[in-house]
Amino acid sequence: MSAFVPPLTPFENKARIHAHVAFFAYLVGLPLGICIARYLRTFTSAWFWPHAVVNFLLTGPLIFAAFALGYQTTAASGLPHFTDPHQKVGLALLVLYLIQVFLGCFIHLVKFPHFPGGRPPQNYLHAVLGLAIVVLAMWQTHYGLWTEWGFITLNLHPVNMRCRHFWLAIVVHQIVASLYALGLLLLPRQFRQEANARRTKNADVGQKNSPQPLI
Template sequence: MAIPFSVYEERARAHGILASVAFLIIVPLGVLIPRYLRTFSNRWWWAHWLINLLVAAPLIFAAWAMAKSARSISHLPTNHHSVGRTIFGLYIVQFLFGAVIHFVRVPIILHVGLGLLILTHGGLYHQWEYATGNVHPVKGSLKHAWLALLLIFWLMYSIGLVLLRRQFAQEREGRLLKQDQDGL
């Protein structure tokens, strides 16, 4: 007979699902959109911003709330809590960086680097079993899906880097056009 999930496990599982959907699907989509669209259009920002603000952010805040709720039930000493708080803090900083970069027009390299760093955490592989005593182990198929999504993202992002020269040329043309329009 299957052992039912405890309240703690239910909340931890909800946290894991929300965080996984946000950080493995939605945020990477929000990263890949500018990586590709910037090479063909100057109108990529709204799609990037809306995906990250209206879809990813609510999921991430809900995942944080579920983690906080689970943590209030079980105070197991785990580095996942510290890593999670760090990733959540980095996400907030990243989000603020994005707003500053767009509205103030400062260089974006730190925004890109921080965003890629946030996408590399592997809580599914290590923390679930430790935090729950492995009573309900994560299915191998979920671990394989996590790994596949991570690999697909990095492959897609790497392929997108091939288009950087085209992106820079497009942006240079846009700046020159703007200067010409401002000069008229």
Template structure:
């Protein structure tokens, strides 16, 4: 999580640096609000916000999801690519884009989080942070190896990079509820992100009051969105055909890990037997003391 601190801090610094509104006299407040609301600098901030957030939520996050779905059965380094796309590129662009969005609202003199787009944007950032935390738990905190006869609903002692924890282990595939929650929350976040981007380039552009920003149905950005909202789910759905292969690989890995857990105890017994036999042989080879002579 410390690796996410840099992009988040950068986004907050951007929001704080550009979000300060100059204090005005009461009689000039409305006029200056209107000027700032349509200032070229604010327009550039809004455009940058739209581009960065669209890249983060509709390019890097889907890329991370599809990379994981397609590559994890072919390479053991799939998590590195997943982390770089989701925690690196997506985290940086989302943090800076969100900061610019907050700053542009502050510069316009309007209140924060008063419409659907603003509220949903905040919710998506929170979901993204929760998803990152959940992903770390799923990857680094794993259930201990147990016999296949163990109860499927038995709480298991787990250990990992973040210490020990008690997690519910409900599935025969060796997954806890946190694994399923991570997948479902990720798909929910991605679906909301598609809706959020469409709200942004339609609702916010139209509410800006600038005729140059108006987007009509059939424009290039609308066509791109329509294609992308079909391509991403379709690619993910095709990747689900790799699930049987993934389950087989995971089952083989669990069997191998179980053998490694049992092997030291078995070898320990053999070593004890070997030591005992060696000691008996040494005793047999020692010269016996001759009886005392009268």
């Protein structure tokens, strides 16, 4: 007969929910929003709102919930806050996410024309920061699965190997990176569309400002 395994304690259950919510938010939700922007903008100019809805209205509450659950779990453990790498990186990820949201809103609302290529530098910063958040979240979730869980729960119930296999499938087998890389193949199409849109806009402005014939 197999040995009896007691159920998860309330403390372990909260830590488990924190892990699931954070993993889905950072390694499913955010990459989904990134890929929506990467793919849709090569086919339509109406890509912004689907991207914003996924990364802010859907993923944002999950990120805040994951942070709150992690904070509560640390408090319940009796350990001080933000002393180990997992806690510090969790705080850093939340701050970076807030900066990213602010930057995205700023780019959408404040336009700077006449930059080379028609795209201001903050657009590139927004893209690079989004990718950096996902990469940092990959490290963070690995640390949580392989180190933090055992440290904070004393490993009474070791992490289910299926959770680790799922992380390996997402990160090591490069599912997220591959989807984004395939989207980069569409960049020439995107640049052509943006160049055509700028030429059309400039032609319309020139026609509007040209002297009208006297009749």
